[in-house]
Amino acid sequence: MASPDIHEPAxxxxxxxxxxxxxxxxxxxxxxxxxxxxxxRLAVASLWVIALFLLVAIFAEFLSTNDPHDVQARxxxxxxxxxxxxxxxxxxxxxxxxxxxxYKVEVxxxxxxxxxxxxxxxxxxxxxxxxxxxYNLFGLIPMNRHLIGTENPRDPLFLLGSDRLGRxxxxxxxxxxxxxxxxxxxxxxxxLVLGVVIGGLAGFYGGFFDAATQRTIEFLRSLPxxxxxxxxxxxxxxxxxxxxxxxxxxxxxxxxGWTELARVVRGRxxxxxxxxxxSAAIYxxxxxxxxxxRHMVPAFTSHIITAASLAVPGMILxxxxxxxxxxGLQAPVISWGVLLQEAQNVRVLATAxxxxxxxxxxxxxxxxxxxxxxxxRDAADPYNNT
Amino acid sequence: MPGKDNQTVLQVTGLSVDFHLxxxxxxxxxxxxxxxxxxxxxxxxxxxxxxxxxxxxxxMNIVEPAVIREGTITLFDLxxxxxxxxxxxxxxxxxxxxxxxxxxxxxxxxxxxSLSPVHTIGQQIIEAIMLHQQVDKKEARKRAIDAxxxxxxxxxxxxxxxxxxxxxGGMRQRAMxxxxxxxxxxxxxxxxxxxxxxxxxxxxxxxxxxxxQDRFGMAVMFITHDxxxxxxVADDVIVMYKGKVVExxxxxxxxxxxxxxxxxxxxxxxxxxxxxxxRPVHGQREKPLISARNVSLNFPPQRSWLGxxxxxxxALDxxxxxxxxxxxxxxxxxxxxxxxxxxxxxxxxxxxxxxxxxxxxxxxNSRDLTSRDSFRDKQVYREIxxxxxxxxxxxxxxxxxxxxxxxxxxxxxxxKGKDLRERVAKLLSRVGLSPGMMERYPHAFSGGxxxxxxxxxxIALDPRVVIADEATSAxxxxxxxxxxxxxxxxxxxxxxxxxFIAHDIGVVRYFCDRVAVMNSGKIVETGTAHQICDNPQNDxxxxxxxxxPRPDPLKRKLMPPVAAE
Numbered sequence: 001m002a003s004p005d006i007h008e009p010a011x012x013x014x015x016x017x018x019x020x021x022x023x024x025x026x027x028x029x030x031x032x033x034x035x036x037x038x039x040x041r042l043a044v045a046s047l048w049v050i051a052l053f054l055l056v057a058i059f060a061e062f063l064s065t066n067d068p069h070d071v072q073a074r075x076x077x078x079x080x081x082x083x084x085x086x087x088x089x090x091x092x093x094x095x096x097x098x099x100x101x102x103y104k105v106e107v108x109x110x111x112x113x114x115x116x117x118x119x120x121x122x123x124x125x126x127x128x129x130x131x132x133x134x135y136n137l138f139g140l141i142p143m144n145r146h147l148i149g150t151e152n153p154r155d156p157l158f159l160l161g162s163d164r165l166g167r168x169x170x171x172x173x174x175x176x177x178x179x180x181x182x183x184x185x186x187x188x189x190x191x192l193v194l195g196v197v198i199g200g201l202a203g204f205y206g207g208f209f210d211a212a213t214q215r216t217i218e219f220l221r222s223l224p225x226x227x228x229x230x231x232x233x234x235x236x237x238x239x240x241x242x243x244x245x246x247x248x249x250x251x252x253x254x255x256x257g258w259t260e261l262a263r264v265v266r267g268r269x270x271x272x273x274x275x276x277x278x279s280a281a282i283y284x285x286x287x288x289x290x291x292x293x294r295h296m297v298p299a300f301t302s303h304i305i306t307a308a309s310l311a312v313p314g315m316i317l318x319x320x321x322x323x324x325x326x327x328g329l330q331a332p333v334i335s336w337g338v339l340l341q342e343a344q345n346v347r348v349l350a351t352a353x354x355x356x357x358x359x360x361x362x363x364x365x366x367x368x369x370x371x372x373x374x375x376x377r378d379a380a381d382p383y384n385n386t
Numbered sequence: 387m388p389g390k391d392n393q394t395v396l397q398v399t400g401l402s403v404d405f406h407l408x409x410x411x412x413x414x415x416x417x418x419x420x421x422x423x424x425x426x427x428x429x430x431x432x433x434x435x436x437x438x439x440x441x442x443x444x445x446m447n448i449v450e451p452a453v454i455r456e457g458t459i460t461l462f463d464l465x466x467x468x469x470x471x472x473x474x475x476x477x478x479x480x481x482x483x484x485x486x487x488x489x490x491x492x493x494x495x496x497x498x499x500s501l502s503p504v505h506t507i508g509q510q511i512i513e514a515i516m517l518h519q520q521v522d523k524k525e526a527r528k529r530a531i532d533a534x535x536x537x538x539x540x541x542x543x544x545x546x547x548x549x550x551x552x553x554x555g556g557m558r559q560r561a562m563x564x565x566x567x568x569x570x571x572x573x574x575x576x577x578x579x580x581x582x583x584x585x586x587x588x589x590x591x592x593x594x595x596x597x598x599q600d601r602f603g604m605a606v607m608f609i610t611h612d613x614x615x616x617x618x619v620a621d622d623v624i625v626m627y628k629g630k631v632v633e634x635x636x637x638x639x640x641x642x643x644x645x646x647x648x649x650x651x652x653x654x655x656x657x658x659x660x661x662x663x664x665r666p667v668h669g670q671r672e673k674p675l676i677s678a679r680n681v682s683l684n685f686p687p688q689r690s691w692l693g694x695x696x697x698x699x700x701a702l703d704x705x706x707x708x709x710x711x712x713x714x715x716x717x718x719x720x721x722x723x724x725x726x727x728x729x730x731x732x733x734x735x736x737x738x739x740x741x742x743x744x745x746x747x748x749x750x751n752s753r754d755l756t757s758r759d760s761f762r763d764k765q766v767y768r769e770i771x772x773x774x775x776x777x778x779x780x781x782x783x784x785x786x787x788x789x790x791x792x793x794x795x796x797x798x799x800x801x802k803g804k805d806l807r808e809r810v811a812k813l814l815s816r817v818g819l820s821p822g823m824m825e826r827y828p829h830a831f832s833g834g835x836x837x838x839x840x841x842x843x844x845i846a847l848d849p850r851v852v853i854a855d856e857a858t859s860a861x862x863x864x865x866x867x868x869x870x871x872x873x874x875x876x877x878x879x880x881x882x883x884x885x886f887i888a889h890d891i892g893v894v895r896y897f898c899d900r901v902a903v904m905n906s907g908k909i910v911e912t913g914t915a916h917q918i919c920d921n922p923q924n925d926x927x928x929x930x931x932x933x934x935p936r937p938d939p940l941k942r943k944l945m946p947p948v949a950a951e
Binding site for chain 1: 779794840
């Protein structure tokens with residue numbers, strides 16, 4: 001038979017009929033959303049993870065241990081060093097002093113290749129707030145302090161190993177976080193603007209414009225995305241600087257990413273147009289702009305935020321895929337995708353598996369963003385108590 | 387089926403159902419006891435939230451997420467002489483599923499949402515039959531056709547293969563009843579089965595249920611909030627209030643000698659609508675405020691890229707009326723008669739193809755409401771205001787009451803800051819709400835309170851005309867009467883003219899000075915409320931009035947009268 005429609009839940013038993021009913025204090029929409037979001041443990045934890053990634057992106061120069069572009073030919077494919085905390089002195093005492101051990105090079109007799117071994121004799125002390133390579137904090141303040149570093153800048157410190165040119169993988173990963181996250185966020189902001197404006201106009205005015213945008217969206221979504229990105233990326237003039245390529249890639253990604261958001265926005269507008277309270281606002285004499293901004297948009301900002309937060313990982317993955325194929329960002333720009341280019345060769349991976357570290361970063365970031373997006377989606381509509 | 391009459395088929399004793407909401411527990415119903423007897427109709431009456439629906443669901447043991455705390459529900463098998471305690475069964479077990487649909491069947495308020503839109507009516511009835519009876523598909527189909535014929539659906543052989551959207555509201559409810567009765571249950575639970583229907587359709591459905599009851603001899607548990615319906619169909623009445631039974635008796639006794647004060651209140655609220663008080667005639671008949679002439683509106687057919695289909699819908703067909711200052715003009719008709727469209731035309735949402743509707747504004751200018759230009763400077767929106775039907779959807783859930791009521795004042799630039807708060811406070815106390823509530827959100831208010839907020843918003847700009855579109859039809863009896871009285875007071879105080887759009891002609895007699903009856907886009911009759919109610923000239927008006935149930939079991943119009951005992 002039919003599903004039971006519970007149109008008289010117990011809540012209303014206190015509400016109806018009694019004119020002396022005094023409701024308890026009520027919370028605003030955002031308070032309700034926050035409360036429901038907090039109940040989603042995984043989403044809350046993921047939010048902290050994302051906050052960590054953002055901090056890393058903002059303070060990349062300060063956090064990096066080496067200059068990511070610094071080529072140290074002596075240390076190609078150096079394995080990760082383990083960070084030790086307890087320093088046992090020769091005179092049998094001990095103290096807490098973080099340090100790593102240096103490398104010694106041996107030559108394998110059969111293959112005749114150089115192999116790095118950890119040299120327990122050579123202690124390299126790691127200090128906080130040491131001076132290292134120069135940088136401008138936030139692009140403005142000239143500094144050379146770093147969170148951690150070696151006492152002697154010439155000593156090696158490769159916590160995640162080094163790559164083909166002896167560059168520090170950890171530092172490159174930290175710099176890559178900035179580029180990859182910003183591509184995702186800026187790309188989503190661009191597609192959000194496009195999606196909200198186009199979807200909003202289509203939903204609010206309907207008619208021919210609506211039909212035209214819907215068909216356009218359907219056309220765009222029917223195109224296979226990777227060949228299309230490749231085509232657009234290949235069309236970029238090779239003379240462009242790394243920065244220009246970066247913006248071009250972001251724009252290409254968002255030009256294709258707005259369709260999903262436009263659909264969400266259009267759908268919400270269509271649904272809301274029929275609501276009595278929107279009619280009421282029109283009858284209150286409110287202008288179209290006020291009706292949209294004051295009465296309609298607040299009803300789905302939470303949905304937009306959700307859709308956007310779910311779109312960011314997609315963008316990041318798209319950038320990674322393009323760069324991995326060598327069509328996206330180009331060296332010397334560092335992004336996770338560019339870093340993974342290093343890991344394209346199986347033989348390289350066999351000798352230097354730590355080059356996959358950017359892959360782990362991508363997985364963690366994308367998962368965390370998806371969890372947050374899910375949590376937001378569940379919390380987004382506190383009035384739909386299902 | 388004589389011989390099967392008046393035997394107890396279901397006995398409920400001491401039934402209590404709890405809802406667990408977080409840490410709190412809400413008693414949905416407490417200590418409810420009653421019998422259902424074959425061939426008799428027991429009406430459960432009470433306002434929304436009184437626990438009548440929960441009681442019905444408990445009888446089928448589908449109260450989730452609530453739990454049955456205590457009590458027994460005994461279902462008697464009259465042929466085998468066996469007993470079954472439904473309350474003790476596993477809510478998902480095979481035993482209770484053998485009862486649901488087969489021995490206790492239920493019909494719901496919303497026939498559209500209770501029927502699956504992707505299956506034909508026939509498939510749904512056949513499924514119900516094959517679940518409970520050992521018959522093959524061909525036989526089940528035959529029985530389904532018989533069931534449709536029994537509920538008077540025309541041409542049942544082809545109707546069985548149609549989808550619910552091809553049925554009208556009344557036909558859907560008939561199909562639901564056919565489905566419920568396909569297995570010849572002992573108990574039929576009807577949960578507000580006619581609330582969503584027009585009065586004439588309601589009358590047909592009530593007659594149908596009675597006829598089927600006479601034929602199959604089942605016990606009917608009829609849930610409603612409408613005292614008129616109770617008076618028409620009930621043998622026994624149970625009045626519920628806040629989860630408890632406050633009165634239990636035979637229908638004549640309950641109506642003519644009520645014991646509980648709450649029952650008296652319910653009856654008075656419904657009688658008030660039936661018998662209009664003598665009021666001075668309102669409205670000077672000099673110069674009309676709104677004068678509509680020959681308004682016709684044709685909704686164009688759905689256009690697609692493949693060309694247009696059909697010729698559109700003639701929503702308003704040559705409509706003319708006058709609204710005089712200070713009068714309440716009722717516009718009555720069933721759903722689809724064009725009354726809501728008419729209201730929207732006056733508010734400038736639709737522009738009719740022909741006709742004029744002249745409104746003389748405060749400055750004495752005449753504005754044609756059928757032209758978009760009249761609304762451009764928003765002056766009309768200050769003088770003509772609207773009250774909506776559904777108090778849930780007409781208030782923005784994301785704005786506080788202060789913002790909602792203050793919105794027209796803010797938009798018009800009449801007040802802001804502290805001044806705005808004061809005006810909102812005044813408006814709130816004017817509609818009978820405490821000004822201290824202005825920082826709350828609409829979901830903290832009951833339906834009646836929300837409708838008061840809607841009224842406060844409507845009168846915020848000191849309007850001259852208020853269009854109330856079914857403003858009271860979503861409300862329960864006594865609350866409806868309160869809202870109507872509030873509107874009457876405001877009319878006198880603020881010198882309002884009200885266009886009252888309603889499908890309930892009972893409300894109209896109490897509330898309106900003049901009435902226009904609409905049927906398929908036309909105004910078929912206009913007159914004073916008394917003329918229309920007591921001496922209708924038009925056939926359609928007569929049919930409409932005859933279908934309104936009277937809240938007096940001794941004056942039944944639709945059913946055979948009860949023998950006074």
